[in-house]
Amino acid sequence: MKKNVVIIGAGNVATHLSIAIRNADYNIIQVYSRQIDNAVLLASLLGVEATDNLEEIDRSADIYLIAVSDSAIEKVVAQLPGLKGVVAHTSGSMDMDLLEKFDNYGVFYPFQTFTKEKQLRVSEVPLLLEAATEKAEKILLELARDISNKVQLSNARMRKALHISAVFACNFVNHMYALAGELLEKEGLSFTLLEPLIRETTQKALTMSVRDAQTGPARRKDRVVMNRHIETLNDKSFHREIYTLVSESIMKMYSE
Amino acid sequence: MKKNVVIIGAGNVATHLSIAIRNADYNIIQVYSRQIDNAVLLASLLGVEATDNLEEIDRSADIYLIAVSDSAIEKVVAQLPGLKGVVAHTSGSMDMDLLEKFDNYGVFYPFQTFTKEKQLRVSEVPLLLEAATEKAEKILLELARDISNKVQLSNARMRKALHISAVFACNFVNHMYALAGELLEKEGLSFTLLEPLIRETTQKALTMSVRDAQTGPARRKDRVVMNRHIETLNDKSFHREIYTLVSESIMKMYSE
Numbered sequence: 203m204k205k206n207v208v209i210i211g212a213g214n215v216a217t218h219l220s221i222a223i224r225n226a227d228y229n230i231i232q233v234y235s236r237q238i239d240n241a242v243l244l245a246s247l248l249g250v251e252a253t254d255n256l257e258e259i260d261r262s263a264d265i266y267l268i269a270v271s272d273s274a275i276e277k278v279v280a281q282l283p284g285l286k287g288v289v290a291h292t293s294g295s296m297d298m299d300l301l302e303k304f305d306n307y308g309v310f311y312p313f314q315t316f317t318k319e320k321q322l323r324v325s326e327v328p329l330l331l332e333a334a335t336e337k338a339e340k341i342l343l344e345l346a347r348d349i350s351n352k353v354q355l356s357n358a359r360m361r362k363a364l365h366i367s368a369v370f371a372c373n374f375v376n377h378m379y380a381l382a383g384e385l386l387e388k389e390g391l392s393f394t395l396l397e398p399l400i401r402e403t404t405q406k407a408l409t410m411s412v413r414d415a416q417t418g419p420a421r422r423k424d425r426v427v428m429n430r431h432i433e434t435l436n437d438k439s440f441h442r443e444i445y446t447l448v449s450e451s452i453m454k455m456y457s458e
Numbered sequence: 459m460k461k462n463v464v465i466i467g468a469g470n471v472a473t474h475l476s477i478a479i480r481n482a483d484y485n486i487i488q489v490y491s492r493q494i495d496n497a498v499l500l501a502s503l504l505g506v507e508a509t510d511n512l513e514e515i516d517r518s519a520d521i522y523l524i525a526v527s528d529s530a531i532e533k534v535v536a537q538l539p540g541l542k543g544v545v546a547h548t549s550g551s552m553d554m555d556l557l558e559k560f561d562n563y564g565v566f567y568p569f570q571t572f573t574k575e576k577q578l579r580v581s582e583v584p585l586l587l588e589a590a591t592e593k594a595e596k597i598l599l600e601l602a603r604d605i606s607n608k609v610q611l612s613n614a615r616m617r618k619a620l621h622i623s624a625v626f627a628c629n630f631v632n633h634m635y636a637l638a639g640e641l642l643e644k645e646g647l648s649f650t651l652l653e654p655l656i657r658e659t660t661q662k663a664l665t666m667s668v669r670d671a672q673t674g675p676a677r678r679k680d681r682v683v684m685n686r687h688i689e690t691l692n693d694k695s696f697h698r699e700i701y702t703l704v705s706e707s708i709m710k711m712y713s714e
Binding site: 214271272273295313314315316317320322326327328352354356359360362363364365366367368369370371372373374375376377378379380381382383385386388389390391393395396397398399400401402403404405406407408409410412413415416417418419420421422424426427430431434435440441443444445447448450451452454455 | 470527528529551569570571572573576578582583584608610612615616618619620621622623624625626627628629630631632633634635636637638639641642644645646647649651652653654655656657658659660661662663664665666668669671672673674675676677678680682683686687690691695696697699700701703704706707708710711
């Protein structure tokens with residue numbers, strides 16, 4: 203028997219997860235979004251019904267996935283009726299107990315960065331699960347294993363550590379690229395010059411210990427070069443402050 | 459007529475460049491390193507003579523590449539005899555005029571991160587050149603184009619901007635990975651959980667604008683999540699300070 207799933211949310215996470223769930227032969231029966239245009243867009247992609255009214259949520263589903271922004275979860279939960287199915291949110295940083303008004307609930311956290319326009323293989327995305335009841339654990343584990351090869355049970359503390367580590371390894375990494383790009387742009391140089399360096403840095407991080415992979419003036423504690431760089435950087439932007447602080451952090455890591 | 463090349467230095471940059479130069483059918487005739495063991499190691503890889511004495515440098519070569527640490531260049535130059543060939547250093551951050559005692563000199567800056575143990579395709583590495591004379595420019599351009607498809611003339615200012623941008627896009631990126639790994643380790647979680655995220659973050663940076671690729675709490679200006687993360691982070695390490703500063707920088711970039 204195929205399970206019925208309702209998707210609450212129509213953003214990046216909701217889009218990628220719902221496509222993977224549909225492809226794993228689940229019946230997605232409804233998509234909700236606060237903004238009806240977004241709900242309709244995802245719902246039509248999946249060939250299902252759209253709604254922007256939480257009172258209209260189908261009450262017969264087996265699984266409800268709440269993939270909305272962290273700050274919206276509480277409001278969504280307050281507006282949802284009592285539900286028999288398993289209800290899970292997809293947030294790395296929110297507590298499972300936000301959902302305690304339901305009989306069976308849990309967390310279904312995909313550890314990845316999602317962009318709507320960009321396809322990715324959900325099968326390679328680590329899914330971190332937490333469940334309040336045996337029934338919720340059984341059903342969420344089954345769903346998770348049907349769409350990913352990397353399923354792991356985790357508590358709130360582990361999930362939080364993962365989420366913060368993702369901020370460093372993804373959001374902050376991307377910002378370092380953006381800051382690097384700004385420096386090149388000022389000299390009329392193309393961002394594409396960075397591409398081989400970005401590729402190589404990533405390759406190293408994936409194949410050797412990041413501790414051993416570290417290079418650069420801070421790693422060598424070369425204060426002459428660091429000071430010359432810091433002097434060059436415009437103190438009206440954050441480049442200078444970030445250069446100084448991150449270099450201190452690297453030097454500390456290698457003096458321990 | 460094959461050109462004769464002397465390699466001064468036996469570190470990461472010297473190793474990768476000299477192999478690429480040898481493979482492009484130049485005659486490498488000598489390797490110098492302050493530490494004879496290092497000189498012998500690289501020289502035997504290339505099948506040539508090793509020395510740790512700058513007075514013994516072969517004076518008949520066409521090209522001398524000084525690939526030593528920034529702080530050692532001046533000392534090496536002072537100890538070198540007058541040379542007829544073209545002398546170039548490989549540093550992104552040092553002035554060309556460090557070499558002004560020679561007749562023909564320049565800079566031969568490979569814009570990449572090098573690790574001895576890890577092979578890489580030098581043909582994909584951008585080479586940034588600067589030359590003091592026409593002869594130096596001609597010979598360095600020829601050498602550069604023989605080993606790389608990405609050769610560009612640049613002045614000291616551009617080279618410096620590139621070097622600092624590499625600190626952000628490579629050294630600091632790697633450190634973000636290391637900091638992320640520390641957070642996971644504390645919770646007994648494996649660094650490998652980060653791999654799909656690292657891959658995807660890189661993929662995005664290489665295929666879309668990094669400005670558009672930015673995600674996360676700072677991008678959304680979600681202070682509730684950011685504050686919760688900051689509270690969690692141990693203030694004895696640099697995690698908390700870096701989290702705060704880089705988040706501020708992201709928020710500023712998207713408020714402009």
